[in-house]
Amino acid sequence: MTQTSQETVIGRITSVFGVKGWLKVYSYTDPKEGILDYPDWTLVLDGKRISAKLEEGRRQGQGIVVRLKGIDDREVARSYAGADVLVSTAELPELPSGEYYWYQLEGLDVFTVSGECLGKVHHLMETGSNDVVVVRATSGSIDQRERLIPYLPDQVVQQVDLDQGRMVVDWDPEF
Numbered sequence: 001m002t003q004t005s006q007e008t009v010i011g012r013i014t015s016v017f018g019v020k021g022w023l024k025v026y027s028y029t030d031p032k033e034g035i036l037d038y039p040d041w042t043l044v045l046d047g048k049r050i051s052a053k054l055e056e057g058r059r060q061g062q063g064i065v066v067r068l069k070g071i072d073d074r075e076v077a078r079s080y081a082g083a084d085v086l087v088s089t090a091e092l093p094e095l096p097s098g099e100y101y102w103y104q105l106e107g108l109d110v111f112t113v114s115g116e117c118l119g120k121v122h123h124l125m126e127t128g129s130n131d132v133v134v135v136r137a138t139s140g141s142i143d144q145r146e147r148l149i150p151y152l153p154d155q156v157v158q159q160v161d162l163d164q165g166r167m168v169v170d171w172d173p174e175f
Helices: 032-037 074-078
Strands: 007-017 022-027 040-045 048-060 063-068 084-088 109-112 117-126 131-136 147-150 157-161 166-169
Touching: 007 032, 007 063, 007 074, 022 032, 032 048, 032 063, 117 147
Parallel strands: 109 166
Antiparallel strands: 007 022, 007 084, 022 063, 040 048, 040 084, 048 063, 109 117, 117 131, 131 147, 157 166
């Protein structure tokens, strides 16, 4: 199921770095340097899409700094702060069986092991100890609550079926 036109966010440009047009990037990849493996970026800022080419980049402290083709001035670079960094999902490496990219889980219908619909995966967030699935209610869900469910495969998350568009969780609907 490869969709070449689909994209996913892999980072965000946070600010400028130095005076020669370098940018600080917050990477969503694991490891953080993984963002440097993708030379063709689409930047999305205020609804505008900008094609960008990664010239070079490196780890800098806890973050990543990059130089994009054609940007060699601090003030020009500043105009890109806040942009999301997207790449084609076709460029992402295949994951081992049972592992998923976050974009693949977003939009899945979430059911308890007893078949109750809790809603849809709206997004995931990193909390430090484990990732959390944010499940928002839908018209078919048992109530209108938003739930934060730990993404713990084999403990809480019992099944992910991308073809059926569903996730089954061992989760008490009262939580």
